[in-house]
Amino acid sequence: MSQVDFWSSNPCGADGEFSQIIEQRYRLEPWLPRDLRTIPSNRGKYLEIGCGQGADAFLICSTLNKDDEYHAVDYSKESIRRAVTFVDDAKQHLNLRVTPRFAWGDALNLQYSDCEFDFIYSMGVIHHTPAPQKAIDEVFRVLKSGGHARIFLYRRGSPKVGAAKVLRLTQGLADKILRQERCIYKLLSRKKSKFFGSMVLECFGVPWMEWYSEKDLRTMFRNYSSVDIQPFGYNFPRFSKMEIDGYNNFGVFYKIEARK
Ligand SMILES: C[S@@+](CC[C@H](N)C(=O)[O-])C[C@H]1O[C@@H](n2cnc3c(N)ncnc32)[C@H](O)[C@@H]1O
Incomplete structure:
Protein backbone atom coordinates (compact mmCIF):
# COMPACT_ATOMS: atom_id res chain seq x y z
CA MET A 1 0.00 0.00 0.00
CA SER A 2 1.43 3.42 -0.93
CA GLN A 3 1.88 6.06 1.75
CA VAL A 4 -0.84 8.25 0.21
CA ASP A 5 -3.23 5.29 0.24
CA PHE A 6 -2.29 4.51 3.84
CA TRP A 7 -2.94 8.03 5.14
CA SER A 8 -6.04 8.39 2.96
CA SER A 9 -7.62 5.29 4.45
CA ASN A 10 -6.41 6.11 8.00
CA PRO A 11 -7.13 9.81 8.69
CA CYS A 12 -5.68 11.08 11.97
CA GLY A 13 -8.17 12.01 14.67
CA ALA A 14 -11.75 11.04 15.42
CA ASP A 15 -14.23 9.72 12.86
CA GLY A 16 -17.27 11.89 13.16
CA GLU A 17 -18.71 15.36 13.09
CA PHE A 18 -16.80 18.61 13.45
CA SER A 19 -17.60 18.93 17.17
CA GLN A 20 -16.27 15.41 17.85
CA ILE A 21 -13.01 16.09 15.98
CA ILE A 22 -12.39 19.26 18.00
CA GLU A 23 -13.49 17.74 21.31
CA GLN A 24 -11.19 14.72 20.98
CA ARG A 25 -8.21 16.67 19.69
CA TYR A 26 -8.04 19.11 22.61
CA ARG A 27 -9.20 16.69 25.30
CA LEU A 28 -6.28 14.41 24.46
CA GLU A 29 -3.81 17.28 23.97
CA PRO A 30 -5.05 20.04 26.32
CA TRP A 31 -1.67 21.79 26.12
CA LEU A 32 -2.16 22.58 22.45
CA PRO A 33 -4.80 25.38 22.30
CA ARG A 34 -2.75 27.65 24.53
CA ASP A 35 0.28 27.13 22.30
CA LEU A 36 -1.67 27.66 19.08
CA ARG A 37 -2.95 30.98 20.40
CA THR A 38 0.64 32.19 20.70
CA ILE A 39 1.03 31.98 16.91
CA PRO A 40 1.27 35.65 16.00
CA SER A 41 -1.50 37.14 13.85
CA ASN A 42 -1.05 39.76 11.17
CA ARG A 43 1.99 38.03 9.65
CA GLY A 44 0.51 37.69 6.15
CA LYS A 45 0.74 34.28 4.55
CA TYR A 46 0.64 31.10 6.66
CA LEU A 47 1.18 27.45 5.72
CA GLU A 48 0.38 24.34 7.74
CA ILE A 49 2.03 21.09 6.67
CA GLY A 50 0.14 17.89 7.56
CA CYS A 51 -3.09 19.52 8.76
CA GLY A 52 -5.02 16.24 9.11
CA GLN A 53 -8.76 17.00 9.35
CA GLY A 54 -8.05 20.66 10.05
CA ALA A 55 -8.65 21.05 13.81
CA ASP A 56 -5.56 23.20 14.43
CA ALA A 57 -6.09 25.16 11.20
CA PHE A 58 -9.56 26.18 12.40
CA LEU A 59 -8.34 27.18 15.83
CA ILE A 60 -5.47 29.24 14.39
CA CYS A 61 -7.79 30.88 11.83
CA SER A 62 -10.02 32.05 14.68
CA THR A 63 -7.10 34.13 16.01
CA ALA A 83 -11.48 19.34 6.46
CA VAL A 84 -13.22 21.05 3.53
CA THR A 85 -16.62 19.77 4.68
CA PHE A 86 -15.95 21.17 8.20
CA VAL A 87 -15.39 24.76 7.03
CA ASP A 88 -19.05 25.84 7.42
CA ASP A 89 -19.25 24.33 10.93
CA ALA A 90 -16.00 26.02 11.89
CA LYS A 91 -17.30 29.38 10.66
CA GLN A 92 -20.38 28.94 12.79
CA HIS A 93 -18.77 27.63 15.97
CA LEU A 94 -15.29 29.18 16.08
CA ASN A 95 -15.85 32.63 14.68
CA LEU A 96 -13.21 32.20 11.96
CA ARG A 97 -11.58 35.42 10.82
CA VAL A 98 -9.85 33.70 7.92
CA THR A 99 -11.08 30.73 5.86
CA PRO A 100 -8.36 28.07 5.61
CA ARG A 101 -7.52 26.91 2.08
CA PHE A 102 -7.10 23.15 2.26
CA ALA A 103 -5.27 21.22 -0.46
CA TRP A 104 -3.58 17.89 -0.97
CA GLY A 105 0.19 18.32 -0.69
CA ASP A 106 3.43 16.48 0.00
CA ALA A 107 5.81 17.82 2.67
CA LEU A 108 8.69 16.46 0.58
CA ASN A 109 7.71 18.36 -2.54
CA LEU A 110 5.56 21.37 -1.67
CA GLN A 111 3.56 22.89 -4.52
CA TYR A 112 4.53 26.45 -3.53
CA SER A 113 7.12 28.89 -4.87
CA ASP A 114 10.32 29.83 -3.08
CA CYS A 115 9.99 32.44 -0.31
CA GLU A 116 6.17 32.48 -0.33
CA PHE A 117 5.22 32.18 3.36
CA ASP A 118 5.71 34.31 6.48
CA PHE A 119 4.83 31.59 9.01
CA ILE A 120 4.85 27.78 8.75
CA TYR A 121 3.32 25.41 11.30
CA SER A 122 3.62 21.62 11.35
CA MET A 123 2.63 19.33 14.22
CA GLY A 124 3.62 15.66 14.38
CA VAL A 125 4.11 15.15 10.65
CA ILE A 126 7.73 15.32 9.45
CA HIS A 127 8.86 12.40 11.66
CA HIS A 128 6.36 10.27 9.69
CA THR A 129 8.03 11.00 6.35
CA PRO A 130 10.82 8.87 4.86
CA ALA A 131 13.04 11.93 4.18
CA PRO A 132 12.69 14.40 7.09
CA GLN A 133 15.69 16.48 6.03
CA LYS A 134 14.04 17.05 2.65
CA ALA A 135 10.87 18.22 4.44
CA ILE A 136 12.84 20.65 6.61
CA ASP A 137 14.63 21.96 3.52
CA GLU A 138 11.24 22.41 1.81
CA VAL A 139 10.04 24.49 4.78
CA ARG A 155 11.76 13.67 21.02
CA ARG A 156 14.34 10.90 21.38
CA GLY A 157 13.95 9.41 24.86
CA SER A 158 10.24 10.10 25.12
CA PRO A 159 8.51 7.14 26.87
CA LYS A 160 5.59 7.09 24.43
CA VAL A 161 7.72 6.97 21.31
CA GLY A 162 10.14 4.50 22.95
CA ALA A 163 7.23 2.17 23.74
CA ALA A 164 5.91 2.59 20.20
CA LYS A 165 9.33 1.73 18.76
CA VAL A 166 9.51 -1.50 20.81
CA LEU A 167 5.97 -2.42 19.72
CA ARG A 168 6.81 -1.70 16.07
CA LEU A 169 9.83 -4.01 16.30
CA THR A 170 7.61 -6.72 17.78
CA GLN A 171 5.12 -6.20 14.99
CA GLY A 172 7.90 -6.42 12.39
CA LEU A 173 8.95 -9.81 13.79
CA ALA A 174 5.37 -11.06 13.97
CA ASP A 175 4.76 -9.88 10.37
CA LYS A 176 7.79 -11.88 9.20
CA ILE A 177 6.68 -15.02 11.00
CA LEU A 178 3.02 -14.73 9.94
CA ARG A 179 3.87 -13.30 6.48
CA GLN A 180 1.47 -10.42 7.00
CA GLU A 181 1.61 -6.64 6.91
CA ARG A 182 1.02 -4.69 10.17
CA CYS A 183 -0.65 -7.66 11.90
CA ILE A 184 -0.89 -6.09 15.38
CA TYR A 185 -2.28 -2.86 13.95
CA LYS A 186 -4.95 -4.73 12.02
CA LEU A 187 -5.92 -6.72 15.11
CA LEU A 188 -6.10 -3.72 17.45
CA SER A 189 -7.69 -1.28 15.00
CA ARG A 190 -10.72 -3.55 14.77
CA LYS A 191 -11.42 -2.38 18.30
CA LYS A 192 -10.79 1.27 17.40
CA SER A 193 -12.08 3.44 20.20
CA LYS A 194 -12.16 7.20 20.61
CA PHE A 195 -8.62 7.77 21.81
CA PHE A 196 -7.17 4.31 21.43
CA GLY A 197 -7.62 4.55 17.65
CA SER A 198 -5.11 7.33 17.18
CA MET A 199 -2.64 5.81 19.69
CA VAL A 200 -2.77 2.50 17.82
CA LEU A 201 -2.42 4.28 14.48
CA GLU A 202 0.67 6.15 15.65
CA CYS A 203 2.27 3.14 17.33
CA PHE A 204 1.70 0.36 14.83
CA GLY A 205 0.00 1.66 11.77
CA VAL A 206 2.11 4.45 10.37
CA PRO A 207 4.58 3.45 7.65
CA TRP A 208 7.40 5.62 9.11
CA MET A 209 8.15 6.93 12.58
CA GLU A 210 11.38 8.55 13.79
CA TRP A 211 12.51 10.48 16.87
CA TYR A 212 15.31 13.00 17.29
CA SER A 213 17.80 14.29 19.82
CA GLU A 214 18.38 18.02 20.22
CA LYS A 215 21.76 17.50 18.53
CA ASP A 216 20.10 15.81 15.51
CA LEU A 217 17.72 18.74 15.22
CA ARG A 218 20.46 21.37 15.41
CA THR A 219 22.10 19.62 12.45
CA MET A 220 18.82 19.26 10.54
CA PHE A 221 17.96 22.97 11.01
CA ARG A 222 21.50 24.26 10.43
CA ASN A 223 20.46 26.47 7.46
CA TYR A 224 18.14 28.58 9.60
CA SER A 225 19.43 31.82 11.11
CA SER A 226 18.08 31.02 14.61
CA VAL A 227 16.66 27.88 16.19
CA ASP A 228 15.09 27.36 19.62
CA ILE A 229 14.35 23.79 20.75
CA GLN A 230 12.23 22.91 23.82
CA PRO A 231 10.76 19.60 25.08
CA PHE A 232 6.99 19.83 24.85
CA GLY A 233 3.70 17.97 25.25
CA TYR A 234 2.69 14.91 27.28
CA ASN A 235 3.30 11.24 26.62
CA PHE A 236 -0.10 9.96 27.58
CA PRO A 237 -3.56 11.39 27.02
CA ARG A 238 -5.04 13.61 29.68
CA PHE A 239 -8.71 13.41 30.32
CA SER A 240 -9.42 16.82 31.72
CA LYS A 241 -10.63 19.66 29.53
CA MET A 242 -8.53 22.12 31.49
CA GLU A 243 -5.96 23.83 29.28
CA ILE A 244 -2.38 23.35 30.45
CA ASP A 245 1.03 24.64 29.53
CA GLY A 246 2.93 22.31 27.16
CA TYR A 247 6.52 22.88 28.30
CA ASN A 248 7.60 19.61 29.91
CA ASN A 249 11.11 18.15 30.30
CA PHE A 250 9.79 14.64 29.62
CA GLY A 251 7.72 15.78 26.64
CA VAL A 252 6.83 13.57 23.73
CA PHE A 253 7.82 16.32 21.27
CA TYR A 254 10.49 18.86 20.67
CA LYS A 255 8.97 22.22 19.81
CA ILE A 256 11.28 23.87 17.28
CA GLU A 257 11.03 27.58 16.59
CA ALA A 258 13.19 28.40 13.58
CA ARG A 259 13.75 31.65 11.72
CA LYS A 260 15.06 31.83 8.15
C1 LIG B 1 -0.01 12.04 13.23
S1 LIG B 1 -0.94 12.88 11.96
C2 LIG B 1 -0.90 14.57 12.52
C3 LIG B 1 -2.02 15.40 11.92
C4 LIG B 1 -2.19 16.79 12.56
N1 LIG B 1 -1.05 17.64 12.35
C5 LIG B 1 -2.42 16.59 14.04
O1 LIG B 1 -1.54 16.93 14.83
O2 LIG B 1 -3.48 16.05 14.37
C6 LIG B 1 0.24 12.91 10.63
C7 LIG B 1 -0.31 13.60 9.40
O3 LIG B 1 0.75 13.78 8.47
C8 LIG B 1 0.25 13.55 7.17
N2 LIG B 1 1.40 13.24 6.32
C9 LIG B 1 2.16 12.12 6.32
N3 LIG B 1 3.11 12.20 5.38
C10 LIG B 1 2.96 13.41 4.77
C11 LIG B 1 3.63 14.08 3.72
N4 LIG B 1 4.65 13.53 3.09
N5 LIG B 1 3.18 15.31 3.36
C12 LIG B 1 2.12 15.88 3.98
N6 LIG B 1 1.45 15.30 4.99
C13 LIG B 1 1.86 14.07 5.38
C14 LIG B 1 -0.75 12.42 7.35
O4 LIG B 1 -1.66 12.32 6.29
C15 LIG B 1 -1.39 12.81 8.67
O5 LIG B 1 -2.53 13.61 8.48
Missing part, protein backbone atom coordinates in the same frame (compact mmCIF):
# COMPACT_ATOMS: atom_id res chain seq x y z
CA LEU A 64 -5.61 35.58 12.79
CA ASN A 65 -6.19 38.98 11.30
CA LYS A 66 -8.84 39.06 8.54
CA ASP A 67 -6.22 40.09 5.97
CA ASP A 68 -4.04 37.05 6.70
CA GLU A 69 -4.08 33.99 4.39
CA TYR A 70 -3.95 30.41 5.71
CA HIS A 71 -3.00 27.47 3.48
CA ALA A 72 -3.04 23.91 4.82
CA VAL A 73 -1.86 20.75 3.08
CA ASP A 74 -1.97 17.07 3.88
CA TYR A 75 -0.99 13.83 2.15
CA SER A 76 -4.31 12.19 3.07
CA LYS A 77 -7.01 12.81 0.48
CA GLU A 78 -9.71 11.76 2.95
CA SER A 79 -8.44 14.14 5.66
CA ILE A 80 -8.51 17.03 3.19
CA ARG A 81 -12.00 16.05 2.00
CA ARG A 82 -13.25 16.05 5.61
CA PHE A 140 13.19 26.60 4.40
CA ARG A 141 12.65 26.96 0.65
CA VAL A 142 9.05 28.23 0.85
CA LEU A 143 9.68 30.52 3.87
CA LYS A 144 10.39 34.18 3.21
CA SER A 145 13.66 35.56 4.49
CA GLY A 146 12.97 36.48 8.13
CA GLY A 147 9.98 34.08 8.13
CA HIS A 148 9.25 31.83 11.11
CA ALA A 149 8.56 28.08 11.39
CA ARG A 150 7.05 26.27 14.40
CA ILE A 151 7.52 22.53 14.05
CA PHE A 152 6.82 19.69 16.48
CA LEU A 153 8.85 16.48 16.10
CA TYR A 154 9.11 13.39 18.29
Whole structure:
Protein backbone atom coordinates (compact mmCIF):
# COMPACT_ATOMS: atom_id res chain seq x y z
CA MET A 1 0.00 0.00 0.00
CA SER A 2 1.43 3.42 -0.93
CA GLN A 3 1.88 6.06 1.75
CA VAL A 4 -0.84 8.25 0.21
CA ASP A 5 -3.23 5.29 0.24
CA PHE A 6 -2.29 4.51 3.84
CA TRP A 7 -2.94 8.03 5.14
CA SER A 8 -6.04 8.39 2.96
CA SER A 9 -7.62 5.29 4.45
CA ASN A 10 -6.41 6.11 8.00
CA PRO A 11 -7.13 9.81 8.69
CA CYS A 12 -5.68 11.08 11.97
CA GLY A 13 -8.17 12.01 14.67
CA ALA A 14 -11.75 11.04 15.42
CA ASP A 15 -14.23 9.72 12.86
CA GLY A 16 -17.27 11.89 13.16
CA GLU A 17 -18.71 15.36 13.09
CA PHE A 18 -16.80 18.61 13.45
CA SER A 19 -17.60 18.93 17.17
CA GLN A 20 -16.27 15.41 17.85
CA ILE A 21 -13.01 16.09 15.98
CA ILE A 22 -12.39 19.26 18.00
CA GLU A 23 -13.49 17.74 21.31
CA GLN A 24 -11.19 14.72 20.98
CA ARG A 25 -8.21 16.67 19.69
CA TYR A 26 -8.04 19.11 22.61
CA ARG A 27 -9.20 16.69 25.30
CA LEU A 28 -6.28 14.41 24.46
CA GLU A 29 -3.81 17.28 23.97
CA PRO A 30 -5.05 20.04 26.32
CA TRP A 31 -1.67 21.79 26.12
CA LEU A 32 -2.16 22.58 22.45
CA PRO A 33 -4.80 25.38 22.30
CA ARG A 34 -2.75 27.65 24.53
CA ASP A 35 0.28 27.13 22.30
CA LEU A 36 -1.67 27.66 19.08
CA ARG A 37 -2.95 30.98 20.40
CA THR A 38 0.64 32.19 20.70
CA ILE A 39 1.03 31.98 16.91
CA PRO A 40 1.27 35.65 16.00
CA SER A 41 -1.50 37.14 13.85
CA ASN A 42 -1.05 39.76 11.17
CA ARG A 43 1.99 38.03 9.65
CA GLY A 44 0.51 37.69 6.15
CA LYS A 45 0.74 34.28 4.55
CA TYR A 46 0.64 31.10 6.66
CA LEU A 47 1.18 27.45 5.72
CA GLU A 48 0.38 24.34 7.74
CA ILE A 49 2.03 21.09 6.67
CA GLY A 50 0.14 17.89 7.56
CA CYS A 51 -3.09 19.52 8.76
CA GLY A 52 -5.02 16.24 9.11
CA GLN A 53 -8.76 17.00 9.35
CA GLY A 54 -8.05 20.66 10.05
CA ALA A 55 -8.65 21.05 13.81
CA ASP A 56 -5.56 23.20 14.43
CA ALA A 57 -6.09 25.16 11.20
CA PHE A 58 -9.56 26.18 12.40
CA LEU A 59 -8.34 27.18 15.83
CA ILE A 60 -5.47 29.24 14.39
CA CYS A 61 -7.79 30.88 11.83
CA SER A 62 -10.02 32.05 14.68
CA THR A 63 -7.10 34.13 16.01
CA LEU A 64 -5.61 35.58 12.79
CA ASN A 65 -6.19 38.98 11.30
CA LYS A 66 -8.84 39.06 8.54
CA ASP A 67 -6.22 40.09 5.97
CA ASP A 68 -4.04 37.05 6.70
CA GLU A 69 -4.08 33.99 4.39
CA TYR A 70 -3.95 30.41 5.71
CA HIS A 71 -3.00 27.47 3.48
CA ALA A 72 -3.04 23.91 4.82
CA VAL A 73 -1.86 20.75 3.08
CA ASP A 74 -1.97 17.07 3.88
CA TYR A 75 -0.99 13.83 2.15
CA SER A 76 -4.31 12.19 3.07
CA LYS A 77 -7.01 12.81 0.48
CA GLU A 78 -9.71 11.76 2.95
CA SER A 79 -8.44 14.14 5.66
CA ILE A 80 -8.51 17.03 3.19
CA ARG A 81 -12.00 16.05 2.00
CA ARG A 82 -13.25 16.05 5.61
CA ALA A 83 -11.48 19.34 6.46
CA VAL A 84 -13.22 21.05 3.53
CA THR A 85 -16.62 19.77 4.68
CA PHE A 86 -15.95 21.17 8.20
CA VAL A 87 -15.39 24.76 7.03
CA ASP A 88 -19.05 25.84 7.42
CA ASP A 89 -19.25 24.33 10.93
CA ALA A 90 -16.00 26.02 11.89
CA LYS A 91 -17.30 29.38 10.66
CA GLN A 92 -20.38 28.94 12.79
CA HIS A 93 -18.77 27.63 15.97
CA LEU A 94 -15.29 29.18 16.08
CA ASN A 95 -15.85 32.63 14.68
CA LEU A 96 -13.21 32.20 11.96
CA ARG A 97 -11.58 35.42 10.82
CA VAL A 98 -9.85 33.70 7.92
CA THR A 99 -11.08 30.73 5.86
CA PRO A 100 -8.36 28.07 5.61
CA ARG A 101 -7.52 26.91 2.08
CA PHE A 102 -7.10 23.15 2.26
CA ALA A 103 -5.27 21.22 -0.46
CA TRP A 104 -3.58 17.89 -0.97
CA GLY A 105 0.19 18.32 -0.69
CA ASP A 106 3.43 16.48 0.00
CA ALA A 107 5.81 17.82 2.67
CA LEU A 108 8.69 16.46 0.58
CA ASN A 109 7.71 18.36 -2.54
CA LEU A 110 5.56 21.37 -1.67
CA GLN A 111 3.56 22.89 -4.52
CA TYR A 112 4.53 26.45 -3.53
CA SER A 113 7.12 28.89 -4.87
CA ASP A 114 10.32 29.83 -3.08
CA CYS A 115 9.99 32.44 -0.31
CA GLU A 116 6.17 32.48 -0.33
CA PHE A 117 5.22 32.18 3.36
CA ASP A 118 5.71 34.31 6.48
CA PHE A 119 4.83 31.59 9.01
CA ILE A 120 4.85 27.78 8.75
CA TYR A 121 3.32 25.41 11.30
CA SER A 122 3.62 21.62 11.35
CA MET A 123 2.63 19.33 14.22
CA GLY A 124 3.62 15.66 14.38
CA VAL A 125 4.11 15.15 10.65
CA ILE A 126 7.73 15.32 9.45
CA HIS A 127 8.86 12.40 11.66
CA HIS A 128 6.36 10.27 9.69
CA THR A 129 8.03 11.00 6.35
CA PRO A 130 10.82 8.87 4.86
CA ALA A 131 13.04 11.93 4.18
CA PRO A 132 12.69 14.40 7.09
CA GLN A 133 15.69 16.48 6.03
CA LYS A 134 14.04 17.05 2.65
CA ALA A 135 10.87 18.22 4.44
CA ILE A 136 12.84 20.65 6.61
CA ASP A 137 14.63 21.96 3.52
CA GLU A 138 11.24 22.41 1.81
CA VAL A 139 10.04 24.49 4.78
CA PHE A 140 13.19 26.60 4.40
CA ARG A 141 12.65 26.96 0.65
CA VAL A 142 9.05 28.23 0.85
CA LEU A 143 9.68 30.52 3.87
CA LYS A 144 10.39 34.18 3.21
CA SER A 145 13.66 35.56 4.49
CA GLY A 146 12.97 36.48 8.13
CA GLY A 147 9.98 34.08 8.13
CA HIS A 148 9.25 31.83 11.11
CA ALA A 149 8.56 28.08 11.39
CA ARG A 150 7.05 26.27 14.40
CA ILE A 151 7.52 22.53 14.05
CA PHE A 152 6.82 19.69 16.48
CA LEU A 153 8.85 16.48 16.10
CA TYR A 154 9.11 13.39 18.29
CA ARG A 155 11.76 13.67 21.02
CA ARG A 156 14.34 10.90 21.38
CA GLY A 157 13.95 9.41 24.86
CA SER A 158 10.24 10.10 25.12
CA PRO A 159 8.51 7.14 26.87
CA LYS A 160 5.59 7.09 24.43
CA VAL A 161 7.72 6.97 21.31
CA GLY A 162 10.14 4.50 22.95
CA ALA A 163 7.23 2.17 23.74
CA ALA A 164 5.91 2.59 20.20
CA LYS A 165 9.33 1.73 18.76
CA VAL A 166 9.51 -1.50 20.81
CA LEU A 167 5.97 -2.42 19.72
CA ARG A 168 6.81 -1.70 16.07
CA LEU A 169 9.83 -4.01 16.30
CA THR A 170 7.61 -6.72 17.78
CA GLN A 171 5.12 -6.20 14.99
CA GLY A 172 7.90 -6.42 12.39
CA LEU A 173 8.95 -9.81 13.79
CA ALA A 174 5.37 -11.06 13.97
CA ASP A 175 4.76 -9.88 10.37
CA LYS A 176 7.79 -11.88 9.20
CA ILE A 177 6.68 -15.02 11.00
CA LEU A 178 3.02 -14.73 9.94
CA ARG A 179 3.87 -13.30 6.48
CA GLN A 180 1.47 -10.42 7.00
CA GLU A 181 1.61 -6.64 6.91
CA ARG A 182 1.02 -4.69 10.17
CA CYS A 183 -0.65 -7.66 11.90
CA ILE A 184 -0.89 -6.09 15.38
CA TYR A 185 -2.28 -2.86 13.95
CA LYS A 186 -4.95 -4.73 12.02
CA LEU A 187 -5.92 -6.72 15.11
CA LEU A 188 -6.10 -3.72 17.45
CA SER A 189 -7.69 -1.28 15.00
CA ARG A 190 -10.72 -3.55 14.77
CA LYS A 191 -11.42 -2.38 18.30
CA LYS A 192 -10.79 1.27 17.40
CA SER A 193 -12.08 3.44 20.20
CA LYS A 194 -12.16 7.20 20.61
CA PHE A 195 -8.62 7.77 21.81
CA PHE A 196 -7.17 4.31 21.43
CA GLY A 197 -7.62 4.55 17.65
CA SER A 198 -5.11 7.33 17.18
CA MET A 199 -2.64 5.81 19.69
CA VAL A 200 -2.77 2.50 17.82
CA LEU A 201 -2.42 4.28 14.48
CA GLU A 202 0.67 6.15 15.65
CA CYS A 203 2.27 3.14 17.33
CA PHE A 204 1.70 0.36 14.83
CA GLY A 205 0.00 1.66 11.77
CA VAL A 206 2.11 4.45 10.37
CA PRO A 207 4.58 3.45 7.65
CA TRP A 208 7.40 5.62 9.11
CA MET A 209 8.15 6.93 12.58
CA GLU A 210 11.38 8.55 13.79
CA TRP A 211 12.51 10.48 16.87
CA TYR A 212 15.31 13.00 17.29
CA SER A 213 17.80 14.29 19.82
CA GLU A 214 18.38 18.02 20.22
CA LYS A 215 21.76 17.50 18.53
CA ASP A 216 20.10 15.81 15.51
CA LEU A 217 17.72 18.74 15.22
CA ARG A 218 20.46 21.37 15.41
CA THR A 219 22.10 19.62 12.45
CA MET A 220 18.82 19.26 10.54
CA PHE A 221 17.96 22.97 11.01
CA ARG A 222 21.50 24.26 10.43
CA ASN A 223 20.46 26.47 7.46
CA TYR A 224 18.14 28.58 9.60
CA SER A 225 19.43 31.82 11.11
CA SER A 226 18.08 31.02 14.61
CA VAL A 227 16.66 27.88 16.19
CA ASP A 228 15.09 27.36 19.62
CA ILE A 229 14.35 23.79 20.75
CA GLN A 230 12.23 22.91 23.82
CA PRO A 231 10.76 19.60 25.08
CA PHE A 232 6.99 19.83 24.85
CA GLY A 233 3.70 17.97 25.25
CA TYR A 234 2.69 14.91 27.28
CA ASN A 235 3.30 11.24 26.62
CA PHE A 236 -0.10 9.96 27.58
CA PRO A 237 -3.56 11.39 27.02
CA ARG A 238 -5.04 13.61 29.68
CA PHE A 239 -8.71 13.41 30.32
CA SER A 240 -9.42 16.82 31.72
CA LYS A 241 -10.63 19.66 29.53
CA MET A 242 -8.53 22.12 31.49
CA GLU A 243 -5.96 23.83 29.28
CA ILE A 244 -2.38 23.35 30.45
CA ASP A 245 1.03 24.64 29.53
CA GLY A 246 2.93 22.31 27.16
CA TYR A 247 6.52 22.88 28.30
CA ASN A 248 7.60 19.61 29.91
CA ASN A 249 11.11 18.15 30.30
CA PHE A 250 9.79 14.64 29.62
CA GLY A 251 7.72 15.78 26.64
CA VAL A 252 6.83 13.57 23.73
CA PHE A 253 7.82 16.32 21.27
CA TYR A 254 10.49 18.86 20.67
CA LYS A 255 8.97 22.22 19.81
CA ILE A 256 11.28 23.87 17.28
CA GLU A 257 11.03 27.58 16.59
CA ALA A 258 13.19 28.40 13.58
CA ARG A 259 13.75 31.65 11.72
CA LYS A 260 15.06 31.83 8.15
C1 LIG B 1 -0.01 12.04 13.23
S1 LIG B 1 -0.94 12.88 11.96
C2 LIG B 1 -0.90 14.57 12.52
C3 LIG B 1 -2.02 15.40 11.92
C4 LIG B 1 -2.19 16.79 12.56
N1 LIG B 1 -1.05 17.64 12.35
C5 LIG B 1 -2.42 16.59 14.04
O1 LIG B 1 -1.54 16.93 14.83
O2 LIG B 1 -3.48 16.05 14.37
C6 LIG B 1 0.24 12.91 10.63
C7 LIG B 1 -0.31 13.60 9.40
O3 LIG B 1 0.75 13.78 8.47
C8 LIG B 1 0.25 13.55 7.17
N2 LIG B 1 1.40 13.24 6.32
C9 LIG B 1 2.16 12.12 6.32
N3 LIG B 1 3.11 12.20 5.38
C10 LIG B 1 2.96 13.41 4.77
C11 LIG B 1 3.63 14.08 3.72
N4 LIG B 1 4.65 13.53 3.09
N5 LIG B 1 3.18 15.31 3.36
C12 LIG B 1 2.12 15.88 3.98
N6 LIG B 1 1.45 15.30 4.99
C13 LIG B 1 1.86 14.07 5.38
C14 LIG B 1 -0.75 12.42 7.35
O4 LIG B 1 -1.66 12.32 6.29
C15 LIG B 1 -1.39 12.81 8.67
O5 LIG B 1 -2.53 13.61 8.48
